[in-house]
Amino acid sequence: MKSSPPREVDLAVVGGGGAGSLVLAALDRYDVAGLRIAVVDPVRKRGQDRTWAFWGPPGGDLDPMLSASWSRVEVTTGAGRRVLDLAPLRYAMLRSAPVYERAAEAARRLGATRVDASVGALDDDGTTVAVRDTDGRVLLRAGWVLDSRPRPPRRPGRTTWWQHFRGWWLESPVPVFDPARAVLMDFRTPQPARGVSFGYVLPVSDRYALVEYTEFSPALLGDDGYDAGLRGYAGLLGLDLAALTVREVEDGVIPMTDAPFDGRPSPRVVRLGTAGGATRPSTGFTFSAMHRQADQVARALAAGRPPVPRPAYPGRHRWMDAVALRALDSGTVGGPEFFERLFDRNPAQRVLRFLDGATGPAEDLAVMRSSPLLPMTSAVVGDAAGRLRARLSRG
Template sequence: MNDHPPVDVDLALVGGGGAGSLVLAALDRHGVRGLRIAVLDPVRKRGQDRTWAFWGRPGGDLDPLLSASWDRVEVSTPARRRVLELTPLRYAMLRSAPVYARAERAEERLGVTRIDAAVAALDDDGARVLLRDADGAPVARASWVLDSRPRPPARPGRTSWLQHFRGWWVESAAPVFDPGRAVLMDFRTPQPDRGVSFGYVLPVSDRYALVEYTEFSPALLTDAGYDAGLRGYLDRLGLDPGALTVREVEDGVIPMTDAPFPRRPSPRVVRLGTAGGATRPSTGFTFSAMRRQAEQVAAALAAGRPPVPAPAYPRRHLWMDAVALRALDGGRVGGPEFFDRLFDRNPASRVLRFLDGDTSPAEDLAVMRSSPLLPMTSAVLGDAAGRLRARLPRRAG
């Protein structure tokens, strides 16, 4: 039981993972000073517990932290293999340890108070937020709360899939990887009955790489299922799993759904990360949107405004995602076919920026035109009918 009075702060960050770490670094970089800030998390994040991959232009605050980057990526389907030139963009890999270390340095410069407690309740009266621990004891009181804890959506979506994966950091005694090229999506894996699967290779050197097996589908696999998927993919690459040393294992589960994630569940609580809508429903990509959220929060506070970022994605993108998920879920279009046509009929930079939610309306229209028209049109009509049914009052049974 906590017998201490709650700490009074201007800003409380609930969760010290990726989203919170990006916010701390952005606050420091924007020169935000004089705010009383607290981070509440029972775990102090350190070391390598996850890997992020994203694309963008070279330069910027993350460049010194990158483990590797590539200006060429490979996308393969059973029909063809493409090597895409990304210039002026590049694909980059960022491991968690330098992100957490940078956030820790930012904490020191910002004078952050650390509270090693799990927050169980946020009582928002419209003027201040009281943060309570699992015993109901108040641990902090804040003018604003940025909450990056994973949260379920406000209500179930019409389509609820998961992006789930296992990655092995593998080391070879001989050079077997091409460090000048990442494998972004390799759909030559056996496809599940309901869903999409692909392999993924991020080489740090010619002997060391992260190799992943990923599925977009409604249900998780067993541990044996993920390991079998990885071994099968390594075989597909012509690599003997027995000749590789697995140095680390990474697992992940990311929601892919058209369900709504409220950004502001109460007047002075703002959600970030996946809970705040940063995950792109049709792809599971999250990191770039988290970066945008962190930059917008820091810029707002530096200007004396409320720390409320813009929606992570335009409404038209969320609508397009709902349509794509519905088409994939209903079997109207196959994942390899869908992505094959996207990359075949659009410049690589447009597809990558679309997947990241950073394209213009004109570019979105070009992407829509390049998708399988009849199945997608059927999905559009189904999505519209689903939305209409959701709005109609239910009759008593």
């Protein structure tokens, strides 16, 4: 029996997680009539498997899907607790189920073809891309591929840490949480020998909240370590875990590295999400850049341009992140001290816009001036020396 030739599409979205889902939703908002689209992923994402948090102005396409938002957040360090007024911004929480549902609806409206398969190679000849399964068979041919699968950086970085965490969705029979404000960072947690830890609270109501223990560090913990961190943080919050119910558990590991990610590994393959440089090296924050990338891709396709988003962060921000990571990794700057000065010496809106990569050069200088001068100068020198050594070894 003769096999049929592989189908041809204009755009293949490889990976149906957060980045791929946001792209589909964005395409549905713009006029891309006639665009032949395929979604390739072995799993049809659904349900609550992760939670994203981000800041920005109210309004926009995400608002109908939000679980909660806050105009005030708390940051607690050794100097005490400060409540930050984010206006005109707000901090928002988005759970995965409505994102996946919106993507599935968008795929139906766009007439997208669904291919339930794992992708192996992407063979790009400069005109089309052959999307192959793990056995080498051609699943389809695409004019462009948007690849949101996790991928290693182009080369190792000088510093590699991880943002790693565990969160419990806690339900209480009586009011115990303050739904009027979230806890962004609480550094009262015991600090690791190398790295920084903090707690995090996102209340949906006075009886239901996500409580997380997070570390920025070069080594991951085991299950016992995350659970111990969460129990300890719950104690700091005055929560009686015996009276609460753990409804869900969320875990995550996100790279924090100055290693370069290749956002366009071949002429017609574009990477999105962490593999496309959307993760902020100094914090691990990813969602806002993913959302921007999706909108830029959709706008470009609607205008008949190549679906290539801009770099997620300006080059000077990537350099500043590399310096901050080196300072934290060497121990010349303590994590709680670094963030305490950042929030203490800058308006909250500037800090949040900086972390999103949305500040200009003048604001960046103000952020730099708020950092510990001598340790950061040492880190700058170390970073420059590291870059020189790397160039010489490659050259």
